[in-house]
Amino acid sequence: MFHHSSKLQYRVRVDTPNPAFAKHLQQAIGGIEGEIRVAMQYFFQAMGCRGDDKYRDLLMMTATEELSHIEFLGHAVALNLEGAPVSMQDEAAQDPVVHAILGGMNPRHILSSGLSAMPVNSNGVPFDMSHVYATGNIGADMLANATAEAGGRVLASRLYNMTDDPGMKDMLSFLIARDTMHQQQWLAVIEELGGWEAQLPVPNSTPQEHEAVEHSYYFLNTSLDEPTPEGRWSSGASLDGRGEFTVREKVEPLGQKPSLGKAKPMSGAQKEQI
Amino acid sequence: MFHHSSKLQYRVRVDTPNPAFAKHLQQAIGGIEGEIRVAMQYFFQAMGCRGDDKYRDLLMMTATEELSHIEFLGHAVALNLEGAPVSMQDEAAQDPVVHAILGGMNPRHILSSGLSAMPVNSNGVPFDMSHVYATGNIGADMLANATAEAGGRVLASRLYNMTDDPGMKDMLSFLIARDTMHQQQWLAVIEELGGWEAQLPVPNSTPQEHEAVEHSYYFLNTSLDEPTPEGRWSSGASLDGRGEFTVREKVEPLGQKPSLGKAKPMSGAQKEQI
Amino acid sequence: MFHHSSKLQYRVRVDTPNPAFAKHLQQAIGGIEGEIRVAMQYFFQAMGCRGDDKYRDLLMMTATEELSHIEFLGHAVALNLEGAPVSMQDEAAQDPVVHAILGGMNPRHILSSGLSAMPVNSNGVPFDMSHVYATGNIGADMLANATAEAGGRVLASRLYNMTDDPGMKDMLSFLIARDTMHQQQWLAVIEELGGWEAQLPVPNSTPQEHEAVEHSYYFLNTSLDEPTPEGRWSSGASLDGRGEFTVREKVEPLGQKPSLGKAKPMSGAQKEQI
Amino acid sequence: MFHHSSKLQYRVRVDTPNPAFAKHLQQAIGGIEGEIRVAMQYFFQAMGCRGDDKYRDLLMMTATEELSHIEFLGHAVALNLEGAPVSMQDEAAQDPVVHAILGGMNPRHILSSGLSAMPVNSNGVPFDMSHVYATGNIGADMLANATAEAGGRVLASRLYNMTDDPGMKDMLSFLIARDTMHQQQWLAVIEELGGWEAQLPVPNSTPQEHEAVEHSYYFLNTSLDEPTPEGRWSSGASLDGRGEFTVREKVEPLGQKPSLGKAKPMSGAQKEQI
Amino acid sequence: MFHHSSKLQYRVRVDTPNPAFAKHLQQAIGGIEGEIRVAMQYFFQAMGCRGDDKYRDLLMMTATEELSHIEFLGHAVALNLEGAPVSMQDEAAQDPVVHAILGGMNPRHILSSGLSAMPVNSNGVPFDMSHVYATGNIGADMLANATAEAGGRVLASRLYNMTDDPGMKDMLSFLIARDTMHQQQWLAVIEELGGWEAQLPVPNSTPQEHEAVEHSYYFLNTSLDEPTPEGRWSSGASLDGRGEFTVREKVEPLGQKPSLGKAKPMSGAQKEQI
Amino acid sequence: MFHHSSKLQYRVRVDTPNPAFAKHLQQAIGGIEGEIRVAMQYFFQAMGCRGDDKYRDLLMMTATEELSHIEFLGHAVALNLEGAPVSMQDEAAQDPVVHAILGGMNPRHILSSGLSAMPVNSNGVPFDMSHVYATGNIGADMLANATAEAGGRVLASRLYNMTDDPGMKDMLSFLIARDTMHQQQWLAVIEELGGWEAQLPVPNSTPQEHEAVEHSYYFLNTSLDEPTPEGRWSSGASLDGRGEFTVREKVEPLGQKPSLGKAKPMSGAQKEQI
Structure with missing residues (x-):
């Protein structure tokens, strides 16, 4: 009160x-x-x-x-x-x-x-x-x-x-x-x-098997022409003590090309989409 | 780009x-x-x-x-x-x-x-x-x-x-x-x-004379009936290394009782306020 | 506090x-x-x-x-x-x-x-x-x-x-x-x-000469086909004791037909508007 | 239309x-x-x-x-x-x-x-x-x-x-x-x-047994140091004619100290909360 | 009204x-x-x-x-x-x-x-x-x-x-x-x-000298791996009759690499930025 | 990506x-x-x-x-x-x-x-x-x-x-x-x-029997005192080629006078509404 x-x-x-x-x-x-x-x-x-x-x-x-x-x-x-x-x-x-x-x-x-x-x-x-x-x-x-x-x-x-x-x-x-x-x-x-070592990553209760840990500790450089900025984040032990920081540059996409195909009839699309 | x-x-x-x-x-x-x-x-x-x-x-x-x-x-x-x-x-x-x-x-x-x-x-x-x-x-x-x-x-x-x-x-x-x-x-x-010690307090460029440092390191217990929860925040060196954590309980207000007095004529108030 | x-x-x-x-x-x-x-x-x-x-x-x-x-x-x-x-x-x-x-x-x-x-x-x-x-x-x-x-x-x-x-x-x-x-x-x-008599109209400090009082106490019936609903608002003394409620039906507009004329050059309009 | x-x-x-x-x-x-x-x-x-x-x-x-x-x-x-x-x-x-x-x-x-x-x-x-x-x-x-x-x-x-x-x-x-x-x-x-007497309290159709009427007509002074301001609201008949205004000062809380206890596993909390 | x-x-x-x-x-x-x-x-x-x-x-x-x-x-x-x-x-x-x-x-x-x-x-x-x-x-x-x-x-x-x-x-x-x-x-x-030919581009009153017309009629393909989709927009007369549609692929940026340099003192930045 | x-x-x-x-x-x-x-x-x-x-x-x-x-x-x-x-x-x-x-x-x-x-x-x-x-x-x-x-x-x-x-x-x-x-x-x-003729009306996939087509091609003049502005929209073939533009002035409402009747008990209305 x-x-x-x-x-x-x-x-x-x-x-x-x-x-x-x-x-x-x-x-x-x-x-x-x-x-x-x-x-x-x-x-x-x-x-x-x-x-x-x-x-x-x-x-x-x-x-x-x-x-x-x-x-x-x-x-x-x-x-x-x-x-x-x-x-x-x-x-x-x-x-x-x-x-x-x-x-x-x-x-x-x-x-x-x-x-x-x-x-x-x-x-x-x-x-x-x-x-x-x-x-x-x-x-x-x-x-x-x-x-x-x-x-x-x-x-x-x-x-x-x-x-x-x-x-x-x-x-x-x-x-x-x-x-x-x-x-x-x-x-x-x-x-x-x-x-931090105990609290990271937040939430620290997420079971490790819920995490694709192979993707948990690299910095992703998405630039086409810039080198990765070097620093505490690019090498050395991770802050949670569970991994090692690395870097990935010019990484290939891991997924498919998305396509939704035709629209459903009665879905409010133009005829040309159906 | x-x-x-x-x-x-x-x-x-x-x-x-x-x-x-x-x-x-x-x-x-x-x-x-x-x-x-x-x-x-x-x-x-x-x-x-x-x-x-x-x-x-x-x-x-x-x-x-x-x-x-x-x-x-x-x-x-x-x-x-x-x-x-x-x-x-x-x-x-x-x-x-x-x-x-x-x-x-x-x-x-x-x-x-x-x-x-x-x-x-x-x-x-x-x-x-x-x-x-x-x-x-x-x-x-x-x-x-x-x-x-x-x-x-x-x-x-x-x-x-x-x-x-x-x-x-x-x-x-x-x-x-x-x-x-x-x-x-x-x-x-x-x-x-x-x-943290270097970065705190954010902004770390604020000159010390802009800060009423006597109010910078105490936890203020504003509860009327609960003791101060003890922890890292209630005693010991502050995280910026500039002070020592303490606690203040049931502290007296430092300010005045506010009063604005009468409203100005033509300010859209009721007559009784003017 | x-x-x-x-x-x-x-x-x-x-x-x-x-x-x-x-x-x-x-x-x-x-x-x-x-x-x-x-x-x-x-x-x-x-x-x-x-x-x-x-x-x-x-x-x-x-x-x-x-x-x-x-x-x-x-x-x-x-x-x-x-x-x-x-x-x-x-x-x-x-x-x-x-x-x-x-x-x-x-x-x-x-x-x-x-x-x-x-x-x-x-x-x-x-x-x-x-x-x-x-x-x-x-x-x-x-x-x-x-x-x-x-x-x-x-x-x-x-x-x-x-x-x-x-x-x-x-x-x-x-x-x-x-x-x-x-x-x-x-x-x-x-x-x-x-x-209410003292407090209305809010604000009660607005000088009477700021108000077009001839428009202050009539109910305006804006319907083309409905009679004015009768009630406390349509006749009798106003609640502020300053006037008498009346009703106006199918009132003529008091203003002009608005027209803004041509757009200014350089105002981002289409040529046809300028 | x-x-x-x-x-x-x-x-x-x-x-x-x-x-x-x-x-x-x-x-x-x-x-x-x-x-x-x-x-x-x-x-x-x-x-x-x-x-x-x-x-x-x-x-x-x-x-x-x-x-x-x-x-x-x-x-x-x-x-x-x-x-x-x-x-x-x-x-x-x-x-x-x-x-x-x-x-x-x-x-x-x-x-x-x-x-x-x-x-x-x-x-x-x-x-x-x-x-x-x-x-x-x-x-x-x-x-x-x-x-x-x-x-x-x-x-x-x-x-x-x-x-x-x-x-x-x-x-x-x-x-x-x-x-x-x-x-x-x-x-x-x-x-x-x-x-007002007929219309208050709004809604006037709420059955009286839905209301804890013992709490319906007192002004609650929640200040630690100010007396209750006196006025129409602090004594006399209530505006709905159903009660009498009174005042309560420095009232004791009527409820419990709230505590939610532990967080559920899988609820996204930190381990320390579970 | x-x-x-x-x-x-x-x-x-x-x-x-x-x-x-x-x-x-x-x-x-x-x-x-x-x-x-x-x-x-x-x-x-x-x-x-x-x-x-x-x-x-x-x-x-x-x-x-x-x-x-x-x-x-x-x-x-x-x-x-x-x-x-x-x-x-x-x-x-x-x-x-x-x-x-x-x-x-x-x-x-x-x-x-x-x-x-x-x-x-x-x-x-x-x-x-x-x-x-x-x-x-x-x-x-x-x-x-x-x-x-x-x-x-x-x-x-x-x-x-x-x-x-x-x-x-x-x-x-x-x-x-x-x-x-x-x-x-x-x-x-x-x-x-x-x-459309008269109305486009909107606003049609913008003087031509306010427009870098060399950039007005090409479709810019910003994809690294997809060809430009062909259609009415990629070739032929523009809809305003003022130009011809073309396509630019993998175009070089026309601007500089942006850098703001140091922060001003007293601007609320961290010391390391000043 | x-x-x-x-x-x-x-x-x-x-x-x-x-x-x-x-x-x-x-x-x-x-x-x-x-x-x-x-x-x-x-x-x-x-x-x-x-x-x-x-x-x-x-x-x-x-x-x-x-x-x-x-x-x-x-x-x-x-x-x-x-x-x-x-x-x-x-x-x-x-x-x-x-x-x-x-x-x-x-x-x-x-x-x-x-x-x-x-x-x-x-x-x-x-x-x-x-x-x-x-x-x-x-x-x-x-x-x-x-x-x-x-x-x-x-x-x-x-x-x-x-x-x-x-x-x-x-x-x-x-x-x-x-x-x-x-x-x-x-x-x-x-x-x-x-x-436009193919694409209009959007969506062009709506079956004609879902549309009250007798209301699809007239301009409705809702003014009490202004004539219908004449133009491409008031006569001639519709842009989708399916109809002919016409005009309706001072049209009679097609619907009923709405009335919801009494409020339900327990719906939070005033007694007088129930």
Whole structure:
């Protein structure tokens, strides 16, 4: 069960309201790199978590924290919109500054939300829940979470660079810090579970006889004119300790030329296809 | 530039066509765990890759392989639809088997595609390109790719379990194998770049002064009644070697109680808010 | 800031797991009538609430309750999936019951989530946040909330009718009850603010001179052959006490015949249009 | 059956074409507060209307009016685009005004529609029909309709404030007026059906034994530190006349701690979860 | 301006209600091949039509007809849902027929719409307005319309084959007929405008100097092992009479190898990329 | 199977990087008129192609070419973003030019992709695969392809007009040329298959007895006050040679007045409807 307390997890101060930055900040709320996504992703993973219950707890606790991140970011968006123009008075309409502000902001911050945050990204595209990655496989889920936090910290760092408002920089430095921790905590679960050698390949419960292992450890060079890039992936022991990396270049296709033949009568094709 | 040759990358054989399994296979084409996603994700990452060009090549070569996976899976869907009913002849209409087949398949495989594959998932929801994760940050991208391949191999393993058609099992065992390699090759890039300690936190180029480091290494327990789950994340050196994991429980909020005060006149609020 | 406690807001018991009902229940999680929607709608309204802060508190408290509804519904979905088939063993593959179960359930409950809840509706379509209605106008928002709860209680009542599992009926009777309260609490805000006469038309702050009031109180009959349906809307005082309802039938258009004339050169039209 | 006559329902005059305002107007066509939505919502509600046929007629007549609103708004968008630049001639390319216009308008008004209206909102996001709320329950539907018209009038009022073009203000004052009527006519249906006491809770046909009525009339305070906001919702008779409002604070969870236990073999989980 | 009359454009009779066929019919309402799409496509094309106004009239008249098609199809869906089960009474719950019906129908026809049509396709995916193709170029638009009607008639023919209900077959035979006409009328516009030779390439107003005409008339064979398929496209005069078709096989790329070099500092990349 | 070679199909040169034009170019990558769409449309049509295999080859070869178009356009977007500002240094923050650039570009080109292409349109809306039109009917598919190429060439022509960068004009003149060929090649398939008279109506395999032919050749004038526009569609032989075009004006509806009567008990309606 969820509960709420009245103060924000972190202080939000906007020294100079900036409606364009309000639009940018929306990426951290409703973008695929944003907080709705991680809150919901961890929440759904927690609800589907099977095995040791401590992982469910870990997920639910951080889901709860992410909900608090949405909350303070939402407040930051509203504070950045304080100065936005809402009416074209005669004098304002002449003012090029007003037009510049309008051109740089999301018009729906005026038209739809009345100067407050929306669950959309910086292009105004609503977040959709297909981005909640929750597979029921803890290895896949931890990778998805580390990915989300990496994307989130890249975004927070870019937002930090895109503003010179000290209050906003302060708030973003907190987000950057929490994303540091969250990246690590999800990768730490993999270490806790025996590390990459134990966890790979995901799912590690797939019986070996379900896998055509002769195809499991070569890098396939599909280029007609480029040599295989050399690296950790092209030779040496595989990361799961089960094989040896090799390379295949200009490999012959292993399959047939596909052909479906004639269409069935009554299948809605043209006569010439039947 | 892309080229094509006429044979499939891997052989596709369907011993007993099964329209319901055609629907299930769609998840591997147009699902978020599917092949359109990885093909396009690696392709866009390659086009945005900055730094050593060998990573761009690596990405483009595997993008190209994934296009070939879409191709053989698409053929597999069509072959599974060979037996599907397309018309309610008088006798067929009486046949409970026909109704059972129709109930289990995607009706759009008849109505929309004429017995062939579509770029949709197993619920018939079209793939949308917001799932192409490509940040321009190679660390975030490699994690996104390992995630995609982990999800992909989980899916391929589940599909393997959901069929008893030997041809389909053979094809899926190939997919399982390639997903093994692809998981590893993206994680191997991280090793090549110095491993987790060097790559974390992503982005590793964010200046330390942009980060409120006092918040970077504690796990936040937001539960009112559960102890912090103990593990690799709750104590010991952080994975980036820059800090020490700790835990904070029942932490006080650091921010203010938010209040926006009155609404502006002409902002479309109710009078009582202004 | 949000917090969590370990127990569910309401008990969840499934006497006979039913994977088809798991699919149906998804509508109450990820449907437009579902709990993600109300949780997020109240949350965003709270963050954008201007005027008396008690309405913000009201919204945030109920947003928090709705998060708890997602949580117990998610558990209910997982419990209903306990019996679902995950592999076509030889014997199972022959079993018509297994096929019937598979035909009635969402295949992604096996393929994508590993037998747990997803943020999708009963057709497997992911929830998208465009359904978070939050205008910054408290009158419009309260109507949107009463609407959401009306839709929610219609859905919960239909789900109640669609199951004969006593545990599920018990859980749904709780949801039906809470939706009763929530419908009323949002309408009670309108009463608190002076009732319909004071609140209508929304927004009640629009200056009268912005409105062509001669068009504000007639019902327009656009039918060529049907008389105007008589009722509260066709005569008598308007609900805002500012006018008198009347009716207009077979009204003449008030505007011009639209014509855009020629296309501009270089605008990408055909020559014949320019 | 539908018919059309050649003149617009209301006159459209644009004194000074403004491509940025064309973008803003799109919200009234393809936004969730817009005319496509209400036209389609009333149309689908009419087609599903059961009970007294006069409500079906009411819905269909107003659906038809809303189609006419799309039509004159579409013309208004095109007229606002008359002055838009379609080609970067040498002189124009130097002109900062041209760049300012381009920056403020939707580029797809040039690139995709050739200077005319599109079924998208002011961010260019296409309208999607999931926003057609039509439940088959007339109480829920009337609330949804009043909500849509409240949102619509909030939007029209904001657009009125965002322009100083007399022709556009004239057209918007008509829209504001019609939204006044439409808000009232849908609420008048509720009065016609006996008013809130008779209609609440929606659906009013749910048998009382399907409802855990002990949970139907209390406001749940889920905050850890805020008192319950006092108001019409916290004490007094409930709006349906069936109960008495009360308040519950810091309530104990009524449910169990959820746990799913081990994952099934062959379910695609990690070994450690099984 | 739009008007409505009370009777359907065509009679709708359902001899044996079939909830599964109600689901299938949804494709003709809310599918990309369906009636909402064509109604809205012709409507928006009409509103953006420049040049001779008779084409605007043609478009608006047929848009209006398509609205009437939505209406009778919506009624057909509702009539097919008459027999659907809405409650699991004890006896019904035992009945395998009830379960078969539920398995084959769209559960949202019960849960969300209360036994009536929705603006979704046969998978329950809502129609989205991005499918309204309206370019402002009459050549492109006429092709888009012929495409839509071709897809529509393929669908109607398949639906005809999927039912053995005489009433439904009668209604579909009307739709098939109207789609015949509509295909032809849009292609007839191209003939009216001078035929393909005059209209191609679309847009025919693009100055020849904007086109690298040396690349305008060869078919590019991108296969490594297949000969160019011979046909009307590989030799002979081009359809616009401006060139001669030829073929290029195994053509050398004309461009450079792309490389973006180093990432900028402060751009959120990994250090190794900068 | 697909292959790749390292050079671009066509050279990409950007003389003056322009982040606003990068945003515009996105329409040609991820718009409905763009290259992802045609690549995937031809690919899926190829995989579902039944009848003479040469059409499958034709489709797959051009699908492959379109993948190469995505590639060079993606490079063009990245080159146009070279000059984009990524950080608000003190001096830059004062610079009105920086703000103008930011206002005109897609902020996600900085925040999400790190200065490279994304699979989105010029409004930042991601491409979704519902736009892959592939019916299994070669007539419908060829029309869909000609439509896509007509829309594509309209777009490329408009982009050509929207830039004055010689490098970009050169690249676009190549795209314009290839779209010329592709329009023609798909229409040439129709000629190869016997031309319009043979191919219409699509599907030409629908038995005549499935069609209410008395409704197949009249144009329906649904206007109350406009005469039927005269043209090729209103008289003369139909394009399929099977009929004669006529006109029907002010036609009487052929159907009944629809009414659904009472709602079922337990269907979630209001009491008053039952």
